[in-house]
Every structure is written in C-alpha cells, then in structure tokens.
Amino acid sequence: MLIKTASQSLTEQLSARFAERIRSRLLAPGARLPSVRMCAGQQGVSVSTVVAAYDQLQAQGLVVARRNRGFFVRDSSSNTPLAPAGKAQTAIKNIVNGPVDAAALIRGMFHPTSSKPQPGMGVFPPDWLDTSFMPAAVRKVTSASALRAFSLQYGEPLGDAGLRRSLSQKLGALNVHAAPGQIITTVGATHALDIVSRTLLRAGDCVMVEEPGWAVEFARLDALGMRILPVPRRADGPDLAVMAQYCQLHAPKLFVSVSVFHNPTGCCITPGSAHRVLQLAHQHNFHIVEDDTYSHLAPEHATRLCALDGLQRTIYVSGFAKILAPGWRVGFMAAPPDLVERLLTTKLLATLSTPALLEQALAWCIDQGQLRRHAERIRSRLDQARGRSVQLALAHGCTFAAEPAGLFGWVETGVDTDALAQRMLDEDYLIAPGALFHAVRKPSTLMRINFATTQDAAFWKVFVRLRDALR
Incomplete structure (x- = not known):
C-alpha cells in the first residue's frame, strides 16, 4: 500500500511506481494498465489519485489513453503484427519482430526485486553455485609468470587450446564429435548465438524459432532485423508441419532450437522428430543452431540434433554460466569445419579474443572432475526442489502444461499472467508471464517458474491471494 509522506503525495508515488516499471520494461510496450477503479482498489487509494497519476504518466510520454479502452504503455516501435488466420497459417502469417521487454528478466538477475526467492529468474540461486574448487582453479592458473x-598478450583466437581439448572430450560423451579445431570459445552461450546470427544472416532474413521460446532470443534476433517465424513447440519437438510450410513459403536461413530441457516447457526432442527436422534442413538448405544451455542438467543419452547430424548443418552452442560461474561468462560453439573460419572472423571483429585466464581455470575444473561432481550435486538438489515445487503448485490450484522436468515448470494459472505479474511486483515477486515466451505477444494464462526458487510456501500463498482477486 502507498503511504502519504511530507515529501511525496500518493499521486506522485503511484506515478513513480508505474514509471519505473515502464522504464525497466517490467511493463511492456503496449501493455494495458489496470483500470482506474481496479488500480484504486489494488493500491488502497482514491479513484481521483489514480486518474491524476495516469495523467502524469501521459504527460511524461510513457502511456497513451485510448477512448473507452483505458491506458496503455506507449509503444515506440513501428512494427505491426500481421493479422492471424488459421492454425498453421497463424504461425506463418505472424512474421513479426519479437518483444522488446525480455530485458526485464535480465535486469532482474542484476537488480533483484527483493531478497525473496524470485520465481521468474532463469538461474540457480547463488548459494547453489558456491564452491571451493573454483577459487582453487583460479589460483592454480595464476602464478606470477x-x-x-x-595480461600482456591476447589469448588464442579460437580460445584456449587446453579448454578446447577438454570440451572436445566432453562433447564426445554426448556423441557430438568435434575436433578441438571445430570449437570456438565465446563470452557465454548468448555471445555464441549472436556470432552465428551475425555470420549466417543478414537483416530481413527469416529465422525459425520455437514458440513458446526464450524471450531474450526473440529480442536479440529482432534487434538484428531478422524476420521471426514462430514454430509451435510440442512435447516431442517442433511442429514439423508448420516448419515444412515455412520452408516452402519463406526459405528460412536458420532454425534455433533448445532441443533438450526446452525453455520454458522442459520438454526434450524425440529421435523421430529430430530426424525429420534434419531432413528438412538438408532438403531446404538451412542451418540449425542447437542451444544446449541445460546440458549439465540432462542425461548424456538425451537426443541431440548435433549428434544425429554429425555437425554437418548443425552448430552446437553451450556454456557454463547456468551451472558453474555466471560471472565468468565462458561459452563455446562447435561448428562444421567449413564454417569455422567465418565464425571466427565474426568473433574477432567483436571481441578480439576471450579471457584465457578463466578458460584455463575452467579447463582445470573439467579435467579434475570437479565440474562433473558439482553438476551431479546440482542435479540431485534440483530433483528434490522440483518435487517440492510441483507439490506446492498443485496444492495451490495450478496444473502443468508440460511434464515437469529440468529447471523450469510451465504452469497453468487460470488468469492473465501479465496482470498477475504486476500485482506480484507489488509484493516484491518477479514472475515470468507466458506472454514473454511468444514471438507475437498475446495474453496468456501460463507462467514459467524456476523450480529452485519456488519451494517457499510464502510465495504460493501470495500467488493464490492475488490470483483469486483477479478471478
């Protein structure tokens, strides 16, 4: 609730609260603000206070009023979605730029809403990742000489040779066979995805992405000027019929897939679906980027496109920020031999090299078995956390739209989660509403939860109270 002070009126406080959320993209462009009466009830203020606050937001150019509809966050984008038409055709006609508010999730990682566990975050809590072997690894590789x-010279262009040898062996255990010379280290997995896009694509090219999918990937491709083709993601993999129609109509250049522990559903691609995706890639001459960010949480025998394809039309991307060291930002890609030089050129133009010190420390962690044992501990802890979170979600009236697996749960709430997200922010909880995971933003009753941060019954009590109020 807002409390009037000598220095700031209720109107000013309410206006400032919404302004901060709009500027930090916690309220997306085009999002509708609560109705005047609803907002007054939520905040415990008068209708006139809300009207005055909304007027201030209008004066600042942050919202627009639409007659008989309400107040909406101003959208400065000139891109307009095409009208939907039919099931498969809906996906095909909605070739639009992705949402621009994905940065809210990233900002939340750097500037937490509060000290409470945050259900919307895409990372493990810091105490899960705290280890003694990482400082030891850094000490091991930082002798005076x-x-x-x-400090006095750049690292190897491809990345530290020792780390690339270690990664080559590690990939072999996944049946992804890549020589050290096919591996390029990067500043995290997102950097690897960016290098691939900048190398293989030009502004206006069509890119197939899974929907629901990673909000940051939609926003990144949008920033590069790509045309996004959303492919519905099912439990067994992407919708092959929609992919085939895209190939016929739009000649896409790239398909970006999280085939193992897909974000946000947690689903894994089946061998049959993977085989058909690869057939389409060879038939229609597009490349596939397999983002295996969650490889450390998955069994080695999980189906991977790169293993079936032998790195012909596929590029494997992964990193260590999720499981080991978010601040180290060490990622990598394994690519077909004929693409290595082009990808390396893009890397060099952007970053010149990657940090050799941290790469050598990481290689030591892999070679000494420390990373493997750490990942085993994390998987065990996550299994327990998932069980508790699922029980709490079910006990509080939620269902799962996909079988719970991996780090994330795809939860059916029964209410508009965009509206729910704004109410949860008032209680210092940041949730990830389903609309964020669609290339074409639309209302959704789904939300993504992080199993590691939703074991707290206090969160679910707040969730039920606000959900029921929305109903």
Whole structure:
C-alpha cells in the first residue's frame, strides 16, 4: 500500500511506481494498465489519485489513453503484427519482430526485486553455485609468470587450446564429435548465438524459432532485423508441419532450437522428430543452431540434433554460466569445419579474443572432475526442489502444461499472467508471464517458474491471494 509522506503525495508515488516499471520494461510496450477503479482498489487509494497519476504518466510520454479502452504503455516501435488466420497459417502469417521487454528478466538477475526467492529468474540461486574448487582453479592458473602472460598478450583466437581439448572430450560423451579445431570459445552461450546470427544472416532474413521460446532470443534476433517465424513447440519437438510450410513459403536461413530441457516447457526432442527436422534442413538448405544451455542438467543419452547430424548443418552452442560461474561468462560453439573460419572472423571483429585466464581455470575444473561432481550435486538438489515445487503448485490450484522436468515448470494459472505479474511486483515477486515466451505477444494464462526458487510456501500463498482477486 502507498503511504502519504511530507515529501511525496500518493499521486506522485503511484506515478513513480508505474514509471519505473515502464522504464525497466517490467511493463511492456503496449501493455494495458489496470483500470482506474481496479488500480484504486489494488493500491488502497482514491479513484481521483489514480486518474491524476495516469495523467502524469501521459504527460511524461510513457502511456497513451485510448477512448473507452483505458491506458496503455506507449509503444515506440513501428512494427505491426500481421493479422492471424488459421492454425498453421497463424504461425506463418505472424512474421513479426519479437518483444522488446525480455530485458526485464535480465535486469532482474542484476537488480533483484527483493531478497525473496524470485520465481521468474532463469538461474540457480547463488548459494547453489558456491564452491571451493573454483577459487582453487583460479589460483592454480595464476602464478606470477602466467598472470603476466595473460595480461600482456591476447589469448588464442579460437580460445584456449587446453579448454578446447577438454570440451572436445566432453562433447564426445554426448556423441557430438568435434575436433578441438571445430570449437570456438565465446563470452557465454548468448555471445555464441549472436556470432552465428551475425555470420549466417543478414537483416530481413527469416529465422525459425520455437514458440513458446526464450524471450531474450526473440529480442536479440529482432534487434538484428531478422524476420521471426514462430514454430509451435510440442512435447516431442517442433511442429514439423508448420516448419515444412515455412520452408516452402519463406526459405528460412536458420532454425534455433533448445532441443533438450526446452525453455520454458522442459520438454526434450524425440529421435523421430529430430530426424525429420534434419531432413528438412538438408532438403531446404538451412542451418540449425542447437542451444544446449541445460546440458549439465540432462542425461548424456538425451537426443541431440548435433549428434544425429554429425555437425554437418548443425552448430552446437553451450556454456557454463547456468551451472558453474555466471560471472565468468565462458561459452563455446562447435561448428562444421567449413564454417569455422567465418565464425571466427565474426568473433574477432567483436571481441578480439576471450579471457584465457578463466578458460584455463575452467579447463582445470573439467579435467579434475570437479565440474562433473558439482553438476551431479546440482542435479540431485534440483530433483528434490522440483518435487517440492510441483507439490506446492498443485496444492495451490495450478496444473502443468508440460511434464515437469529440468529447471523450469510451465504452469497453468487460470488468469492473465501479465496482470498477475504486476500485482506480484507489488509484493516484491518477479514472475515470468507466458506472454514473454511468444514471438507475437498475446495474453496468456501460463507462467514459467524456476523450480529452485519456488519451494517457499510464502510465495504460493501470495500467488493464490492475488490470483483469486483477479478471478
């Protein structure tokens, strides 16, 4: 609730609260603000206070009023979605730029809403990742002579040779066979995805992405000027009929897939579906980027497109921020031999090299078995957390739109989660509403939860109270 003070009126406080959320993209462009009466009830203020606050937001150019409809966050984008028509055709006609508010989730990682566990976050809590072997690894590779060498010269263009050898062996266990010379290290997995896009695509090219999918990937491709073709993601993999129609109509250049522990559903692609996706890639001459960010949480025998394809039309991307060291930002890609030089050129133009010190420390963690044992502990802890979170979700009237697996749950709430998200922010909880995971933003009753941060019954009590109020 807002409390009037000598220095700031209720109107000013309410206006400032909405302004902050709009500027930090916690309220997306085009999002509708609560009705005047609803907002007054939520905040415990008079209708006139809300009207005055909305007027201030209008004066600041942050919202627009639409006659008989309400107040909406101003959308400065000139891109307009095409009208939907039919099931498969809906996906095909909605070739639009992705949402621009995905940065809210990233900002939330850097500037938490509060000290409470945050259900919308895409990372493990810091205490889960706290280890003793990582400082030891850094000490191991920072002798006086080594530190001098790291500081006075650039690292190897492809990345540290020792790390690439370690990664080659690690990929072999997944049946992804890549020589060290096919591996390029990057500043995290997102950097690897960006290098691939900048190398293989030009503004206006069509890119197939899974929907629901990773909000940050939609926003990243949008920023590069790509035309996004959303492919419905099912439990067994992408909708092959929609992919085939895209190939016939739009000649896409790339397909971006999280085939194992898909974000946000947690589903894994089946061998049959993977085989058909690869057939389409060879038939229609497009590349596939397999984002295996959650590989450390998945069994080695999980189906991977790159293993079936042998890195012919596929590019494997992964990293260690999720499981080991978010601040180290060490990622990598394994690519077909004929693409390595082009991808390396893009990397060099952007970053020149990657941090050799951290790459050598990571190689030590892999070679000594420390990473493997750490991942086993995380998987065990996550299994327990998932069980507790699922029980709490079901006990509080939710269902799961996909079988719970991996780090994320795809939860059916029964209410508009965009509206729910704004109410949860008032209680210092950041949730990830379903609309964020669609290339064409639309109302959704789904939300993505992080199993590691939703074991707290206090969150679910607040959730039920606000959900029921929305009903």
